[in-house]
Amino acid sequence: MARPREFDPDVAMDKAMTLFWDVGYEEASLAELLQAMEITKGSFYKAFHDKQSIYLASLDRYNDKVVSGTVAFLSDKANGTGRIRILGLFGKVAEAIEEDGDRLGCFLCNALVDKAAEGGEAEAKLQAMVHRLENAFFKALTDDAELEEAVAREIARGILSAYFGLRVLGRAGLSAQMAADCIRQVEWLLEKAK
Amino acid sequence: MARPREFDPDVAMDKAMTLFWDVGYEEASLAELLQAMEITKGSFYKAFHDKQSIYLASLDRYNDKVVSGTVAFLSDKANGTGRIRILGLFGKVAEAIEEDGDRLGCFLCNALVDKAAEGGEAEAKLQAMVHRLENAFFKALTDDAELEEAVAREIARGILSAYFGLRVLGRAGLSAQMAADCIRQVEWLLEKAK
């Protein structure tokens, strides 16, 4: 009953998310956004309400795709014990840094630091994602051994901070050796959880 | 022989640094910068060449003041053993988070994530600061015990990533309890250095 879209909103969203991921909210100009998404202004404002909206939608998308994927990996017992799964996650990150330099980092981590997120809806979304990650570490830890809840919670948070720290260092052009060293320390944290 | 300055370039620089620290390079508009520094455009461009220059100068200032202060604290044997000094640093950070929420975080950490720094002079300055911190941790560790260099290096890097991770979480509005838990994990990392 009307003219159909000439672009796939899903892939356009993906392109937008990647740009925000790379350069942050403020630094992603509308012009760059349109170029990345390969659509024009009319289509943009018709399909996605405005810049703020698509940023929030990008956060949701990251949560749905990437964070969920990470949580799933950490929960899947087919990947080994909880300790192995956690180390596997860190190994993947280190691999990304080694292979392509990984200047993208982690969208969640980048957005946490980005002041554009503060105070509003974005911050709440980010905190929710942080808690999802924390809980995924927590569960992986308690899968392996009978741990006091408080102890497991502590270790999960320690791993979480090591994770974000590694991501920060990776984004800044950290050497691969440095990543490997960071992971050795996570191994040691996991020793406590035995 | 000429009209004297009506402002103190040093305190103006401090104000500029604080703004960049808070909101990053891109998000700090010239208008906000001028308002914070309490000078007008004419004075700004005469005293500090342009926005990019004062940003780089802010990084240098942060290195001279804050990073040097941190390194000095970590090196000063009057503050206790190396382990105690390291834990003292983390304690200070946790305190800042508890007291005022610390939404400022660490300029170095924030700037590492800020894409505006990538590739140029800024990135080199940031990496240099990271290495200063890493070396300070390294020395504090080797002050306490005879450690193999490679082992101490590893642990220093692990502590470094935990440090940045804590800073990221703090900036995002992390609860004080979470900070305390992170520090418990650093304690455990230091156990290995005995």
Add this chain to the structure above:
DNA sequence: AGAGTTAGGAACTGATCGGTACAAAACACA
């Protein structure tokens, strides 16, 4: 084929961006 509906695209909005030009103001020196 014609009517109805929505997407696409270009022209345009006022506001703000970082930066410059220049004249008035304020000082040191003679």
Add this chain to the structure above:
DNA sequence: TGTGTTTTGTACCGATCAGTTCCTAACTCT
């Protein structure tokens, strides 16, 4: 009290910012 020098403030610059308007193109349904 001039005179030379530098700071200061303002008006202005073109470019870009996010967002709107509106006309045309492309489709579906009758």
